[in-house]
Structures are given as structure tokens and as C-alpha cells.
Amino acid sequence: MSTRKQCDFYLVRYVPDPVRNEFVNIGVLLRDVAQPEQITVNFTKDWARVRCIDPDVDVAMLESLESELRRRLAHQGSDATPLMRVFEDSFSTGLQITEPRAYLAESMIAGVEELMRLFVEPRKRQASARKTGRQAIQAKMRSQFERAGVWDLMRKRISVSRYTKTGDPLRIDCGYRPNGLIRMFHAVSLDSDTEWPKVLAFSVESIREGVARIENAELELTAIVEPIVEVSADREDVERVEQYRFSVETMEEQDIRVITTNDLPRMAETAQREFRL
Known part of the structure; x- marks a missing residue:
């Protein structure tokens, strides 16, 4: 059996109103602990839950942020410390990133897919087949x-x-x-x-x-x-x-x-x- 990778994962949240503190998880960042420069980012493709808390959400803007986030993280080097700072300095207060949590992944791609199902798109666990x-x-x-x-x-x-x-x-x-x-x-x-x-x-x-x-x-x-x-x-x-x-x-x-x-x-x-x- 293949050895799983020791990783940290972060959830990206959309928070339209910080005062009310309502949020929806919209994406996942997964980092390989042994090679911290290896980061996989994935945002949701189903914005229905986001529209429930913010009918006027700019979906095109959120979709563009995924590629922008990948570009910026790719240039931060192997130091894991600045990740939170990169995110907080680069994006609006409408987005937040959680503290890292430990995770063992079969691979970076498989890990992100599982985390998306668990935390971002839970309905797909029942609906994906249909x-x-x-x-x-x-x-x-x-x-x-x-x-x-x-x-x-x-x-x-x-x-x-x-x-x-x-x-x-x-x-x-x-x-x-x-x-x-x-x-x-x-x-x-x-x-x-x-x-x-x-x-x-x-x-x-x-x-x-x-x-x-x-x-x-x-x-x-x-x-x-x-x-x-x-x-x-x-x-x-x-x-x-x-x-x-x-x-x-x-x-x-x-x-x-x-x-x-x-x-x-x-x-x-x-x-x-x-x-x-």
C-alpha cells in the first residue's frame, strides 16, 4: 500500500458580512508538509450555497481569484509561514482562510477532491452520480x-x-x-x-x-x-x-x-x- 503524504489543509471561506459572521466554504488549499512549496488549490464550481447568503455575489470575480491565488502562492517559495499573510494581504475582507489542519493524503489531487466533498460540496456525495x-x-x-x-x-x-x-x-x-x-x-x-x-x-x-x-x-x-x-x-x-x-x-x-x-x-x-x- 502506498505511503500517504503528510499535509496541511486550509479552507477558503466567503464572508459577505463580517458583522453577521455568516460564511460558506468555497475552496481548499492543500500543502505538502515535506515540500511546502507544493500547494494545490481548488474552488467550488457550484455557487448555489454562496448565492443563498449573498444573492448579489460576483461569481466571476470569485472564479478569477482561484487562478490569482495559485499564481501568488507559486511565487512565495518554500517557507510555509507567509501563507496566511499572502492571503490576508492580497484579497478583500469578503474572503477568509482558516488555520491549518493536519491531513494524510494519498496524493495531492485525491486529497483535494476528498476535502472538497467533505467541507465544500457535501451535497455531491449524494448527487454526483446523478x-x-x-x-x-x-x-x-x-x-x-x-x-x-x-x-x-x-x-x-x-x-x-x-x-x-x-x-x-x-x-x-x-x-x-x-x-x-x-x-x-x-x-x-x-x-x-x-x-x-x-x-x-x-x-x-x-x-x-x-x-x-x-x-x-x-x-x-x-x-x-x-x-x-x-x-x-x-x-x-x-x-x-x-x-x-x-x-x-x-x-x-x-x-x-x-x-x-x-x-x-x-x-x-x-x-x-x-x-x-
Whole structure:
């Protein structure tokens, strides 16, 4: 049996009103005690609990803080002492970090995943097996990019108005640029997001033209969907099967690459090679 790593973990809390002292755990920091410069950070992808205590929360800001926190911690060196100071000096009073607690982890990634289930996203212990839709695909996509070490290097929530017209509300989940090609990725649930294939098919040509004009690059847009068996386990459900195939064909006719969540590890490996990690 493999030896577990001795670690310390910290919980990141969102505290919208310090006077009322209500908080929600939104993330975990895990540090290897033997190699204190090795820190893994993960924030929640489900902001429902945060919205319960603060309906006006700026989710985009909180999501951006995860990458910012990783960058700052990566430059603090091996001294564990300044971690609390780095956090307190760098971020608003709306965020707090707990004192460290001891933890034995099989690995840094496995440890963070377990701590997230225990302290940040406890509902996933019951709901994860049945989780469906675009949010589930997004979570799987992000998880694979994180495992490949490229998530923090990618652009997120890419506003296409830069390439099309002012006011265009469409945002693509993430992307990056290897050489003269821009790869963009968007989660599309063919079980619940029935309009998304048409939206992407309608928009992609103007996005492609804008990318060529502004970035002097080609665009490869990839839609990530569920395998057909997750949408229709019953092969006799002809209507759902036909709808699934129609959606895929609608996107592919506009040169949108369509892959399923089963292909995500291979996609992440490609990104890892292209980032030369």
C-alpha cells in the first residue's frame, strides 16, 4: 500500500458580512508538509450555497481569484509561514482562510477532491452520480484540464463580442492559443441544452471571421457533449436518439468539432503537450 503524504489543509471561506459572521466554504488549499512549496488549490464550481447568503455575489470575480491565488502562492517559495499573510494581504475582507489542519493524503489531487466533498460540496456525495447537464460537462472538462496542469493557463468565459458585435452575450467556456490556431471549448448538454447546438452553429462563422481579423489565427471550436447512452439509455427512444444526432450534425455541418466527455482525457493531454508541460 502506498505511503500517504503528510499535509496541511486550509479552507477558503466567503464572508459577505463580517458583522453577521455568516460564511460558506468555497475552496481548499492543500500543502505538502515535506515540500511546502507544493500547494494545490481548488474552488467550488457550484455557487448555489454562496448565492443563498449573498444573492448579489460576483461569481466571476470569485472564479478569477482561484487562478490569482495559485499564481501568488507559486511565487512565495518554500517557507510555509507567509501563507496566511499572502492571503490576508492580497484579497478583500469578503474572503477568509482558516488555520491549518493536519491531513494524510494519498496524493495531492485525491486529497483535494476528498476535502472538497467533505467541507465544500457535501451535497455531491449524494448527487454526483446523478448529476447531468451542462454543469456536469463543465465540471468534467475543468477537472481534466486541471489534472493536465493547464487550466490556470487558459482563457475562461471568452466573450465573443470582441470578434462579432458589441453586445453579443455569448461566452465560450475556455480556450488557448497554440501557434497560429486558437482552440475554444464549450460544454453543450444534448440532454438539457437543446438550443445550444443551434446557437453555436449560428455564431461560429462570425466568430471565426473575427478571430482571423483580430488575432490573425484560425479558430477550432470544440463542443463537448454527453455520450449518447447518457441521453438515451433506451435504444427504443427513437425521438431522443434522432434529436441527439440532429444536434451533432447541426454543429458538425458548421465545422464545429464535437467530442464526448469520454474523449476529455485525450483532449487534455493534447493541451498539455501544446503548453509544453
